[in-house]
Amino acid sequence: MKSILMTGATGGVGTFLRKEFANRYRLRLSDMRPLTTLGASESFMAGDCASLDDMLRVTEGVDGIIHLGGYSVEGPWETILQSNIIGAYNLYEAARRNGVKRVIFATSNHAMGFYKRTARIDHTPYPRPDGRYGLSKMFGEGVASLYADKYDVSSLCIRIGNAAMQPIDVRRLSIWISPRDLAQLIGIGLEHPDIRFAIVYGASDNARGWWDNTNAQCLGYRPVDRSEDFAAEVLRAHPATTGDAIADAHQGGAFCTAEMVENPAK
Ligand SMILES: NC(=O)c1ccc[n+]([C@@H]2O[C@H](COP(=O)([O-])OP(=O)(O)OC[C@H]3O[C@@H](n4cnc5c(N)ncnc54)[C@H](O)[C@@H]3O)[C@@H](O)[C@H]2O)c1
Numbered sequence: 001m002k003s004i005l006m007t008g009a010t011g012g013v014g015t016f017l018r019k020e021f022a023n024r025y026r027l028r029l030s031d032m033r034p035l036t037t038l039g040a041s042e043s044f045m046a047g048d049c050a051s052l053d054d055m056l057r058v059t060e061g062v063d064g065i066i067h068l069g070g071y072s073v074e075g076p077w078e079t080i081l082q083s084n085i086i087g088a089y090n091l092y093e094a095a096r097r098n099g100v101k102r103v104i105f106a107t108s109n110h111a112m113g114f115y116k117r118t119a120r121i122d123h124t125p126y127p128r129p130d131g132r133y134g135l136s137k138m139f140g141e142g143v144a145s146l147y148a149d150k151y152d153v154s155s156l157c158i159r160i161g162n163a164a165m166q167p168i169d170v171r172r173l174s175i176w177i178s179p180r181d182l183a184q185l186i187g188i189g190l191e192h193p194d195i196r197f198a199i200v201y202g203a204s205d206n207a208r209g210w211w212d213n214t215n216a217q218c219l220g221y222r223p224v225d226r227s228e229d230f231a232a233e234v235l236r237a238h239p240a241t242t243g244d245a246i247a248d249a250h251q252g253g254a255f256c257t258a259e260m261v262e263n264p265a266k
Contacts, residue, residue, distance in 0.1 A: 001026045001041065004190065005059055005100075007049060007091065008068030010035050013106065013163050013182070017066070018042065020183035025190075030058045031069065049087030055094035064102040064190045067091050074110075074131040074255055084136035092147045104189040105144050105157045109175055109201070110134035112159065113252020115210075117174070122212040123159075123199035130252035131259070141199060148197035156189030156219075158182075160202035161211075167227045169238050171253045174208045178225035181205075188219050195219070207231075210251055 002025050008014050009029035021027060022039055029035055030047045038044060047054035049069045059065060069091075070084040088105070095103055113130025115121050129135040144155035161175025163182050181204045189195065200216035203209055206227040213221070241248045250256040
């Protein structure tokens, strides 16, 4: 079994990925928070992404990395700077120094949040982050690109929509990804021999999706879950619009409206 480091392992995504990968990889779990209960093929090493020394320690001797660690919503600049921006740099620099050749970077739809919901975007348009969090993910994608081109550390950057057991509102019908679909995509990212640097969307087979995920399909991704199976239930429980016109118009939803200055032109 390959030995895989998973940063941010005590978080929501890490917790369900551990179940998906239990019999497939030897998992070295890492987080700044403690973790005491471990499975048979798991070990734990505490580490803060903001510390290069910590990242050098936790990346030593692994075959690949799933980088989930970081602040996972909009937050204060200093937190985003330390955990996501310096954190992403440290992770890649540590991978390079330790000879780790493959990283899966958990980026976000919020790197593209200011695209309209009427746009169908693939991995090629210029990012339009909807806040400091989205900006930090755009930076992380940039680090991944640099380390692929210059240092031969290859990456699959997965712009995750919303990873959860099921979509919980109307926006998430467009961006949801199930745990098993995300695990499939990460597995492709860890195993595919031809990945150098690629950006894909982390989305299930969503009829209301906004993304052209051909790039993921070309790598062999075949999502098995469909948000439409939950649509009737979601639409019964939630109005079609939220009453926030900016949020409803843009892919990033309420992240776009947050802190926006009053602008009558919008
Ligand atoms: N959950 C989603 O739907 C979603 C969507 C888009 C992107 N993502 C990204 O996927 C990753 C995992 O998301 P999640 O929902 O599990 O988030 P989460 O907040 O539940 O987990 C993130 C984990 O990272 C750890 N962490 C934060 N700062 C750290 C640091 N400086 N050093 C070490 N560990 C640190 C936290 O302790 C936490 O356990 C994040 O990078 C997030 O931005 C998630």
